[in-house]
Amino acid sequence: xxxxxxxxxxxxxxxxxxxxxxxxxxxxxxxxxxxxxxxxxxxxxxxxxxxxxxxxxxxxxxxxxxxxxxxxxxxxxxxxxxxxxxxxxxxxxxxxxxxxxxxxxxxxxxxxxxxxxxxxxxxxxxxxxxxxxxxxxxxxxxxxxxxxxxxxxxxxxxxxxxxxxxxxxxxxxxxxxxxxxxxxxxxxxxxxxxxxxxxxxxxxxxxxxxxxxxxxxxxxxxxxxxxxxxxxxxxxxxxxxxxxxxxxxxxxxxxxxxxxxxxxxxxxxxxxxxxxxxxxxxxxxxxxxxxxxxxxx
Numbered sequence: 001x002x003x004x005x006x007x008x009x010x011x012x013x014x015x016x017x018x019x020x021x022x023x024x025x026x027x028x029x030x031x032x033x034x035x036x037x038x039x040x041x042x043x044x045x046x047x048x049x050x051x052x053x054x055x056x057x058x059x060x061x062x063x064x065x066x067x068x069x070x071x072x073x074x075x076x077x078x079x080x081x082x083x084x085x086x087x088x089x090x091x092x093x094x095x096x097x098x099x100x101x102x103x104x105x106x107x108x109x110x111x112x113x114x115x116x117x118x119x120x121x122x123x124x125x126x127x128x129x130x131x132x133x134x135x136x137x138x139x140x141x142x143x144x145x146x147x148x149x150x151x152x153x154x155x156x157x158x159x160x161x162x163x164x165x166x167x168x169x170x171x172x173x174x175x176x177x178x179x180x181x182x183x184x185x186x187x188x189x190x191x192x193x194x195x196x197x198x199x200x201x202x203x204x205x206x207x208x209x210x211x212x213x214x215x216x217x218x219x220x221x222x223x224x225x226x227x228x229x230x231x232x233x234x235x236x237x238x239x240x241x242x243x244x245x246x247x248x249x250x251x252x253x254x255x256x257x258x259x260x261x262x263x264x265x266x267x268x269x270x271x272x273x274x275x276x277x278x279x280x281x282x283x284x285x286x287x288x289x290x291x292x293x294x295x296x297x
Contacts, residue, residue: 037275041268044045045093048086052279053189054081055239057283066260073260076251084244085264091152091240092269095225098156100217103163107204111171116179116198132165141224145233152238155228159221167213178202210283215280219273226269241265259284 056212059078066073072081114125141162148154149265178184185195205212228234229242236243248254248262 028282028285030278031286034275034278034280034282037271038279041089041093041248041272041275044086045090049090052080052083052086055087057077057083063256063258065258070189072264073258075247075261076253076258081244081261081264084239085209085241085268088239088241088244088265089268091238092222092225092242095152095155095159095240096218096222099159099221099225100214102156102160103217103221104167104210104214106160106164107167107171107213111168112175112198112202112206114168115172115175115204116194118179122172125168129168129172132162133169135162137162137220138224138227141228142231142233143230151235155225155234156221159224162224163217163220167209167217170213171207174206174209175202178205211283212280215276215283219276222269222272241269 024233056079059074059080061070061074062078063076064070064074066215070080072085074080075084110125110129114122141158144161145155148158183207184197184201187201192200225234225240226242229236229240229246230249232246234240234242234246236246242265242267245262248258248265251258251261253259253261
């Protein structure tokens with residue numbers, strides 16, 4: 001009698017299922033539009049600054065509107081708004097992606113790890129999540145940011161600190177349900193390690209939740225950084241769309257009618273948030289089996 005193997009062979013239809021999901025992704029209009037917009041912003045942030053000069057360079061064109069020489073006009077000190085907008089895209093996307101990555105990693109470790117282990121560990125981690133959930137997010141960010149100070153690293157950590165709790169709560173609830181499923185119990189009977197059970201049996205089934213929480217963490221991080229910068233709690237030397245709004249507000253651009261100074265960064269934040277939401281909705285239809293069945297019907 002042969003001993004049971006610890007590695008289960010992949011089902012014959014796994015490759016076909018992955019191919020079908022890829023075709024469904026390519027057919028999703030919302031996903032294509034969202035990815036196209038985000039890719040445009042990413043390319044702008046990566047390549048754009050290479051073709052532009054110093055965004056802080058001043059000129060004799062003070063407070064000029066959009067023209068051939070200055071596509072988005074100039075500030076009251078003669079700085080080119082288009083150059084600032086392109087360079088600021090890099091800082092904004094960096095803070096958004098890094099904050100969301102840190103927050104998602106923490107939520108996965110605490111939510112899935114605590115839910116799978118159970119016992120006192122789960123109770124302690126759940127209590128920690130509840131504490132962060134009951135504290136208002138934006139006021140906490142403002143207080144911590146004012147205490148810690150500016151800087152990209154500090155901003156990323158401050159935003160991640162207030163983002164992970166809700167995701168961890170959702171992942172914990174899903175993990176409590178998955179750990180009693182038949183395939184998880186079978187993996188335990190086969191002698192699989194806890195690490196492999198979590199990574200192979202549980203985490204892939206929560207991928208839709210993880211991806212969705214990451215995307216909305218990016219949106220929250222971008223909006224929060226813009227709010228901190230607008231309130232003057234972020235480093236003004238770190239050029240982002242939020243700091244552009246901060247300088248425009250200080251210079252009374254709205255009262256002076258200099259719409260080309262504050263409309264582009266504000267509109268970019270709104271469009272980026274909408275594009276990320278479209279990506280999330282499109283991925284949900286692909287990764288969530290219930291939505292796939294409903295869409296097929």
